[in-house]
Amino acid sequence: MRAAIGTIVSDSALAVQVAGRGRIGSIDEGFIAALAPGEAFIFGGERLELVGIRSMVVYAKRATKKTTRTVHWPGNKLPITGTLGHALRRTLDEAAAGRRDCPELVAAAPILDEQARLSAVPRADTLLAEVVETAEGHHLYLFPFEGRKVHEGLGALIALRVGRLHPATFTIAADDHGLELLHPEALPWPDLLVSALFTADNLVDDIVASVHISELMRRRFRDIARVAGFINPGNPWEQKSARQVQASSSLLYDVFTRYDPENPLLSQARREVIEQHFDQSRLAEALARLRGARVVLTRPSHPTPLGIPLRESRLTRNVATTESVAQRVARMRRGRR
Amino acid sequence: MGASVEFRAEGLPLPPGELDDDLARLDRLVAATGARTVRVLGDLVQGAVKAATEARVAEWRASLPAALELVPGNHDRHQATLPAAWGVTMLPALVHEGPFAFSHAPTAVPSAFVWAGHVHPTATLSGRADRLRFPAFVVVPGLGLLPAFSRFTGGATIRASPGLQRFLCVEGEVVALELTE
Structure with missing residues (x-):
């Protein structure tokens, strides 16, 4: 189980729990959030079927159906040169x-x-x-x-x-x-x-x-607000979902752009995007x-x-x-x- | 009121401005409608009122040509500490008036149409390859949910459902999502 407790920004990982076998690893939140219960995916070389997600734990069981959906990791998101x-x-x-x-x-x-x-x-x-x-x-x-x-x-x-x-x-x-x-x-x-x-x-x-x-810029702002201490991602045992964090960062972004468009946090987001x-x-x-x-x-x-x-x-x-x-x-x- | 003041008191430097904005919109609404009473359905303040918010709202209240009433909600448990200068009349948790009842949390009242807050509904207008989310009034038989008044309040997205009508607040205009009969 990997949990972010500090300032360094990373995507959240959810624990994967398989019926009868306990926790067998962790999975990228962005990947699993896109699946619906009942859908299958390949994890650690085996086929699993998503049962549901509750409080940052992915519940899965052995799948019978075929799939080619393979987990992706943050490394997959590094752009090519x-x-x-x-x-x-x-x-x-x-x-x-x-x-x-x-x-x-x-x-x-x-x-x-x-x-x-x-x-x-x-x-x-x-x-x-x-x-x-x-x-x-x-x-x-x-x-x-x-x-x-x-x-x-x-x-x-x-x-x-x-x-x-x-x-x-x-x-x-x-x-x-x-x-x-x-x-x-x-x-x-x-x-x-x-x-x-x-x-x-x-x-x-x-x-x-x-x-x-x-x-x-709005998307970039999420990490900046996090580093600046505006967004508390929650404690490791009660992590907020990426969706919740995104919602509060989006509201903050609106407040800043409306009432303080010259704010250094916005300039930072603009600079990073550029x-x-x-x-x-x-x-x-x-x-x-x-x-x-x-x-x-x-x-x-x-x-x-x-x-x-x-x-x-x-x-x-x-x-x-x-x-x-x-x-x-x-x-x-x-x-x- | 004064959420950004609360943030600053916690050491998070949110820009000021949203309180003035909210108060100015209230003034415009009271002036436009000639309302004699402003009734707030809960969530008036989020915690203990900070000095800056207290002074600003007191100043605004002094020139408000209407009564100010609060139907208390879950965020108003510090109601005992609401500043006297705000001149807020505290009402019970459920208020009956004519065919209507007013409550903070949604509830059912026999033979009355209930107006409630708490949920802060929003709804999405979607079309081909585009979508926008707005604060919304939501009406079901016997119950109407008001959108958050403050612009920067996150809210629940309400999806279409039989018997439910959604009215979006779009830049000063109301857009009905469902066709009313």
Whole structure:
């Protein structure tokens, strides 16, 4: 059992208790919170079925059903580096050209073939864009392979620049391979995905504005409020859930932004967001590459192997909007009639 | 009232401003409605009243052209220490008036419609690929729940359910989530 009692911020881990066997380990809260009772997952090499979660203990039993859901750990959330992203793009490029000379590419072949059939496999000199409509809304998937943090920043930047022309609300998800912009109404992506979208002009101003329209700072603020002593995560024997901590940090964030927008804690959150998600040199480099890339836009009938992880896991979700609250309310009310 | 003052007394430097904001909104509501009485359904203060809150509310109270009443709730157990200068009339835990009854915690009263606080309901307006959460009035047969008056109060999210109506407080406008008959 791992419990955070100090100032160092980490995700909470929950103890896993299996009927008849006691506690067999601990599990990342973010992973298990996404499962419903009755769903199965793979833990320590065996299949378990979630029975329920009570006071920070996960109750599970041996599962009979099959699953491929494997626990993830905070280490999975470390973004890939620029170098690794480059290598990934190169390998995919070779795979697209038919290379199958190593076990990994042979194993990945069915997935790559399905990706090629539904959409396209990204090449080194292209930017793959997939436009998909589902019951959820309109999705744009982009696969720059620049790492999750850069993609989160890039997503907010695209939301800002597109949102200026077409006021909209975007839900942005990102992983190491790409990003997803989910939006309620159709957008003319072929006209929007041009090199001007990736320009380095006014980049500094646009980064500040992107932070402003998105929730990246609100999320970052949670850890800052925790370190500053505003949020008590609870004692090890009565830990609060991440959801409770998030709720109080969100209220605090609102109080600060409304009554003390110049507060150093907010500046700290802004600085950390800009450092992490808008790393100037990496973002500028990525934008330069995207400006030079040939956009390959496909319209798959449903999300592709590259897009599914973004749609399903939603490791991070961030809303960025260039609409007012009144506009969003009016749009949603229209949709209800 | 004065939650940020409480935080500061605990050594957490929350910015001031929310108390002034709440009082100014109350003033505007009293002026707009011509209300003769402001009746608070519990949760008026969170702990012992700090000096800064006491003085500010006393100053506001002096110019309030209405009576101020409190139906006590679980956070008001320090009610004996409510400052005299606030001129708060303490009511019983359940107050009957015409077809209505007023209580802090939700309760059922035969042949009366109960207004209650305590829950601080919020509800989510969701559409395709978007959602927003707002404080909400919630009405079920015989009972109405008021949203928290203070802007920065966390609350329970109330989901749709048969026989339940939710009214969102959206920037000065009320939006009905369920179609009323």
